[in-house]
Amino acid sequence: MTAPSSPPDVLRAPLVVEFPFTRSLGPVQSAFLTGLREGVVLGVRTAGGAVVVPPVEYDPVTAEEIRDLVEVAATGTVTTWAWNPAPRPNQPLDTPFAWVLVTLDGADTAILHALDAPGPEAVRTGMRVRVRWAADRIGAITDIACFEPHDGVAPTGDAAGAVPHDGVFADAVTGIVAEARLDYTYSPGRAQTAYIGGLAERKTIGERCPSCHKVYVPPRGACPTCGVATTDRVEVGPAGTVTTFCIVNIKAKNLDIEVPYVYAHIALDGAGLALHGRIGGIPYDQVRMGLRVEPVWSDDGGHPDHYRPTGEPDADYDAYKELI
Incomplete structure (x- = not known):
């Protein structure tokens, strides 16, 4: 076959x-x-x-x-x-x-x-x-x-x-x-192809489960909870809420970011699943759960370089506690 x-x-x-x-x-x-x-x-x-x-x-x-x-x-x-x-x-x-x-x-x-x-x-x-x-x-x-x-x-x-x-x-x-090396051709599939295409236009595209109605970002092509296919595309964000975070104190090779810096789980508005991103534009020790952030796009527009505070009041814990 x-x-x-x-x-x-x-x-x-x-x-x-x-x-x-x-x-x-x-x-x-x-x-x-x-x-x-x-x-x-x-x-x-x-x-x-x-x-x-x-x-x-x-x-x-x-x-x-x-x-x-x-x-x-x-x-x-x-x-x-x-x-x-x-x-x-x-x-x-x-x-x-x-x-x-x-x-x-x-x-x-x-x-x-x-x-x-x-x-x-x-x-x-x-x-x-x-x-x-x-x-x-x-x-x-x-x-x-x-x-x-x-x-x-x-x-x-x-x-x-x-x-x-x-x-x-x-x-x-x-x-x-x-030495350990693997060369192959990778395809992200239908759902993530649409997600990557959206990022090129500075949009974040998820897919909604027809059963539980959660919006998954990045989309997976199927709901991991219900097991049914997802095809209904939904634009989420661009702003979101920091649900949890960690402070990175070790400088990674080939990564031109000064330490310490913060990586966080961010629940974009309208998404049913938090994604992760770097937080910038604020001292690392001032990042907190509930902080409202927005993307700062890379020069090529293909992905958010980092997220910065929007200046909005912090989100209430009950608004994001299910996404931690």
């Missing part, structure tokens, strides 16, 4: 979500990544004798701490695979390749990486492969550029075993920056 296409007037835009973070490494992961920099693949031996690659710090069966590092070979056997015909940015190879699970010689578990192969017909379970090392190695999993086909046979007997290793290297890698 094919999903129905969105109406042509619904907004769409590319969206990137990134969360790179810096983490420190324990002795096992430090030895593993430093070993890759030196062209050595390390695993760890569990109390039961199994060799785990990549190494872990705790036995996956018994949860005991394990530190018995061993060196395994840079050759191995493909245990399963999947063909990737269209590599995405920052993947190991920029030409079609196979994702493979490879059990390295001397290991009992498989490592996931890319296999450089001319096509899916050249890949099979049981094929022999070897590590292709990156030209410039820094102590990261990318020091293994990929795997490549290998004509050698699987070793047997003692030759197949892992060799003890002390895990000591000069200038050990002690931390890494772990």
Whole structure:
């Protein structure tokens, strides 16, 4: 079944979500990544004798701490695979390749990486492969550029075993920056497309539930209380009432706002749900529940930059207590 296409007037835009973070490494992961920099693949031996690659710090069966590092070979056997015909940015190879699970010689578990192969017909379970090392190695999993086909046979007997290793290297890698990124096309849907279009005209558009008659801003396309579709559009505001607020004392990266400042829940006139916005034009310690505010639009008109006091008397608590 094919999903129905969105109406042509619904907004769409590319969206990137990134969360790179810096983490420190324990002795096992430090030895593993430093070993890759030196062209050595390390695993760890569990109390039961199994060799785990990549190494872990705790036995996956018994949860005991394990530190018995061993060196395994840079050759191995493909245990399963999947063909990737269209590599995405920052993947190991920029030409079609196979994702493979490879059990390295001397290991009992498989490592996931890319296999450089001319096509899916050249890949099979049981094929022999070897590590292709990156030209410039820094102590990261990318020091293994990929795997490549290998004509050698699987070793047997003692030759197949892992060799003890002390895990000591000069200038050990002690931390890494772990990248996390998701690229996709986002559509806010019919209801929020209308809401965003209204903001471009300096209007705030909500939708009214036909059952409970609450007006939701931003609209969701359905009433979260009654579960019925909402299509009746209503312009609310522009003024509103501060229902509750918090004082922000930490300056956010790339946000050119001096601290402290106030973020508040604001119930726009006619809305059945409070939205949030920054309060300006008043000292932070004078912001209060019931304060009447109005939007100050950004230079491009696409959204309120902040809300400022209207000068009206504060709203009575009973007028907004259900919206806190």
